[in-house]
Amino acid sequence: MERLSRTPLFAGLSGEQLKLIDRRMTRLSWSKGQFIHTAGEPARHLFLLAGGRVRTLQPAPNGQQIVADLLIPTDLFGRIRTGDQAAYTETAEAITTVCTLQISDEDFLQVLSDHPEVGLRLLADTSERLSHARADVLRQSTTSVAKRVAAILLRLTSKFDWDQTAGAAPVHLPLTRTDLAGMAGSTPESVSRVMSRWQTEGIVESGRGWTVVLDSHRLAAVHD
Amino acid sequence: MERLSRTPLFAGLSGEQLKLIDRRMTRLSWSKGQFIHTAGEPARHLFLLAGGRVRTLQPAPNGQQIVADLLIPTDLFGRIRTGDQAAYTETAEAITTVCTLQISDEDFLQVLSDHPEVGLRLLADTSERLSHARADVLRQSTTSVAKRVAAILLRLTSKFDWDQTAGAAPVHLPLTRTDLAGMAGSTPESVSRVMSRWQTEGIVESGRGWTVVLDSHRLAAVHD
DNA sequence: CGAAATCTTGACATGAGTCAAACAGCGTGG
DNA sequence: CCACGCTGTTTGACTCATGTCAAGATTTCG
Numbered sequence: 334m335e336r337l338s339r340t341p342l343f344a345g346l347s348g349e350q351l352k353l354i355d356r357r358m359t360r361l362s363w364s365k366g367q368f369i370h371t372a373g374e375p376a377r378h379l380f381l382l383a384g385g386r387v388r389t390l391q392p393a394p395n396g397q398q399i400v401a402d403l404l405i406p407t408d409l410f411g412r413i414r415t416g417d418q419a420a421y422t423e424t425a426e427a428i429t430t431v432c433t434l435q436i437s438d439e440d441f442l443q444v445l446s447d448h449p450e451v452g453l454r455l456l457a458d459t460s461e462r463l464s465h466a467r468a469d470v471l472r473q474s475t476t477s478v479a480k481r482v483a484a485i486l487l488r489l490t491s492k493f494d495w496d497q498t499a500g501a502a503p504v505h506l507p508l509t510r511t512d513l514a515g516m517a518g519s520t521p522e523s524v525s526r527v528m529s530r531w532q533t534e535g536i537v538e539s540g541r542g543w544t545v546v547l548d549s550h551r552l553a554a555v556h557d
Numbered sequence: 558m559e560r561l562s563r564t565p566l567f568a569g570l571s572g573e574q575l576k577l578i579d580r581r582m583t584r585l586s587w588s589k590g591q592f593i594h595t596a597g598e599p600a601r602h603l604f605l606l607a608g609g610r611v612r613t614l615q616p617a618p619n620g621q622q623i624v625a626d627l628l629i630p631t632d633l634f635g636r637i638r639t640g641d642q643a644a645y646t647e648t649a650e651a652i653t654t655v656c657t658l659q660i661s662d663e664d665f666l667q668v669l670s671d672h673p674e675v676g677l678r679l680l681a682d683t684s685e686r687l688s689h690a691r692a693d694v695l696r697q698s699t700t701s702v703a704k705r706v707a708a709i710l711l712r713l714t715s716k717f718d719w720d721q722t723a724g725a726a727p728v729h730l731p732l733t734r735t736d737l738a739g740m741a742g743s744t745p746e747s748v749s750r751v752m753s754r755w756q757t758e759g760i761v762e763s764g765r766g767w768t769v770v771l772d773s774h775r776l777a778a779v780h781d
Numbered sequence: 782c783g784a785a786a787t788c789t790t791g792a793c794a795t796g797a798g799t800c801a802a803a804c805a806g807c808g809t810g811g
Numbered sequence: 812c813c814a815c816g817c818t819g820t821t822t823g824a825c826t827c828a829t830g831t832c833a834a835g836a837t838t839t840c841g
Contacts, residue, residue: 519830523828523830542838542839
């Protein structure tokens with residue numbers, strides 16, 4: 334409920350309205366490693382991450398699961414089923430102990446008719462993501478592996494940083510070389526080469542399964 | 558109005574409801590080469606293509622305009638402005654004489670509260686596109702230029718084919734090598750090499766500024 | 782301490798970008 | 812109506828980034 338009011342999606346709604354929405358949502362807890370939903374499974378719920386860390390995985394044609402994104406509290410995920418059946422396109426996995434709020438498609442439809450502006454905002458948010466994704470598609474193949482990895486690290490670092498009240502502690506990204514390679518459409522070896530160079534230059538620090546960006550300014554200036 | 562009823566977005570609404578929505582929409586005509594909206598300009602309208610062909614262009618970092626998609630009647634484009642200001646992320650250009658219906662953000666909000674299921678369907682549609690785009694991002698960098706070009710040609714051919722009652726006339730795609738190169742994140746030269754091979758193999762036929770897919774089955778089986 | 786997984790580094794092959802030149806479709810003006 | 816020129820296409824030669832294969836080193840955890 335406290336989380337609800339901090340969620341951009343519901344910003345600007347009165348406490349009364351929030352209470353109504355909150356009543357329609359179900360609270361659930363998950364432990365590390367549990368799958369909140371799985372790609373291919375019929376989509377039934379929209380989730381709001383209330384606490385903990387979640388990663389989303391996309392199934393690749395060859396069968397492996399590629400890390401698509403890391404989520405922080407107030408992020409929305411999951412999917413609403415509409416008339417024609419739809420399945421989740423991604424898998425969501427808890428990587429810490431996690432608390433979620435979920436809402437079913439029927440209930441969400443109800444919220445939508447009670448608060449049309451929520452629908453509009455969700456639509457705007459989704460459109461925003463869509464145009465980002467479109468822009469990524471263009472950048473992806475034009476740009477070098479180094480730039481792509483840099484972009485990923487910067488995006489996630491600023492997202493996590495924002496979540497934990499900016500710059501207090503260094504941001505630990507829970508990603509292996511293989512995870513990063515998947516996100517950048519590259520290979521663990523290539524990512525490793527790039528990261529070792531950055532490590533000697535003092536731009537990042539990393540170990541087995543984690544990475545910390547030390548100098549985001551220089552990382553943003555990376556050319557190859 | 559006839560177009561409205563054929564639009565997936567409004568499918569299942571009664572004639573009465575359609576009439577209400579229709580009353581809120583404005584009809585406009587455009588001639589070849591005109592820009593319906595321009596990237597960066599404040600977003601004010603959602604457009605429904607009623608007749609003709611439109612292409613959308615994405616500005617690339619280097620300043621050139623990359624062809625993002627070709628639209629057919631019943632396609633939606635444009636963008637709704639929400640509380641925080643938003644701009645169009647793409648440019649839409651008429652490539653034939655075009656007829657559009659447009660709706661302003663205020664009016665759309667009204668439609669949304671009158672017909673919440675429309676909002677839900679639009680949201681579903683946008684989510685669908687988003688997950689396609691996400692999947693593309695993954696495929697893009699992993700896969701060869703040939704496969705990417707093949708995928709683009711197949712997608713557009715089936716889209717256009719569906720528009721003109723399947724297979725009656727061969728589908729002429731109005732794309733230059735440069736356009737395709739942009740869409741595939743490649744170069745005109747590379748696209749040209751791939752296409753010449755396909756042309757000698759009888760899979761496609763093409764000329765200056767157009768391409769026709771002759772054998773979509775073999776094109777789908779392309780490996781490199 | 783040992784085993785399994787992850788990371789690093791090297792050598793090599795190759796797809797595709799770049800540069801450059803010649804060619805061909807298509808509109809225009811004499 | 813034809814020649815000219817603009818623009819898009821093709822092809823070749825070369826280079827380079829990056830994927831692939833293969834050891835070897837390192838970290839983490841039981």
